Amino acid sequence: MDAAVSVRGLKKTYGKVEAVKGVDFDVAPGEVFGFLGPNGAGKTTTISMLCTLITPTGGTATVAGHDVVTERGRVRQNIGLVFQDPTLDGYLTAEQNLRFHAELYGVPKAVLGDRLRQVMEMVALWDRKDSKVMTFSGGMKRRLEIARGLLHSPRVLFLDEPTVGLDPQTRSAIWGYINKLRLTEDITIFMTTHYMEEAEFCDRIAIIDHGEIVVVDSPEALKASIGEDRVQIQTGDDERAIALLRERFGIEAAVREGQVTFAVASGEAFVPRLFAELGLPIRSVSVSRPSLDDVFMSYTGSTIRDAESGDGNAWMRAMARGR
DSSP: OOOSEEEEEEEEEETTEEEEEEEEEEEOTTOEEEEEOOTTSSHHHHHHHHTTSSOOSEEEEEETTEETTTOHHHHHHTEEEEOSSOOOOTTSBHHHHHHHHHHHHTOOHHHHHHHHHHHHHHTTOGGGTTSBGGGSOHHHHHHHHHHHHHTTOOSEEEEESTTTTOOHHHHHHHHHHHHHHHHHOOOEEEEEESOHHHHTTSSEEEEEETTEEEEEEOHHHHHHHHOSEEEEEEESOHHHHHHHHHHHHOOOOEEETTEEEEEESSHHHHHHHHHHHSOSOEEEEEEEOOOHHHHHHHHHSSOHHHHHHTTTTHHHHHHHHHO
C-alpha cells in the first residue's frame, strides 16, 4: 500500500536558521509513528508543514496521497490535527465546539448525530456534551480536541505533543483513549513528543535533533541496538572520575543529569571492578537497562533533558530576533 505520509528532503529555514534540514521518512497506513526529540528540535515545524500550516522551503511531502504544497485543500480534508496549544472555544459547550468543526469540514447532517456521539463516547465525554468547555479540566479539553480531530473521519491524525502539561495519570488516560483508535478507526497516527514513555506506544519512532532525523526504527529495535547498560555514579570530583574511567578502563564518560554517566556491557558485573579499581571514592551508583533516553544519548550525545536545558530552542530565539 502507498505510504500514508511520504517525505523526501523536506526542509524549512528562517533566514539563516535551518529549523528542519532535509528530512526523509515514510509512515505506513495504520501505523502509530512518533517524532521523538527535545523542544526546539524541529518536531512542530515538520508537523506544521505536513498539515499545510507553513510552506516548506524545500523538498516534497505527501499526506494521504496528496502533495502538501500543490494540494493543500485535499490534504486538509484527509487529516485531523490536535494542536500543542488548546484551540477550543471555552464559551461554547463541548457539543457546540464539535458541531462548528463539522460545519467547517462539511460532515453530512444525516450522519453527524451518530458520529458526534461515537467520538464523544470514545473519549468518555458524552455525559458532558452540554457543559461549557471553560468548566473542563486540562485532560478533558485534550480528550475533546482528540474527539474533534476524529469527527470528520480523517485518514491521518496528527497529534502535536498531545499530553504536554498534563500530569502522569492524565497522560496515561489520554493514551488509553488513543489506543482505542486502533481498534475502532481505520486511521494512521502521527505524533510528536519529548516524553520517553509516550514514544514506547509507537510502532516506530524517528529521533530528531537539531532539525535532522538521526535514526528511525521500532522502540525495541532501537533499545536493542545499544546493547549496553547505563551506569551513573556520583563522586566528589566528576572531572577526575571521567579522567580515571578513560585511563583505567578505556571508557568515555560525561556528566549527564548531574551524574557521571557511561555505558558498558553487563553493568552489574562491572560495578565491583569500578569500586575496586577506580581509585576515587564513589558516593552512589546506579545501573539501568537500555532505555529510549539511552538511545537518544547514544545517537545525539546528550539526553533529551540536557538538550532542552541547553540550546535546543536556539532557532526559535533566532526567529524572534528576526521579526
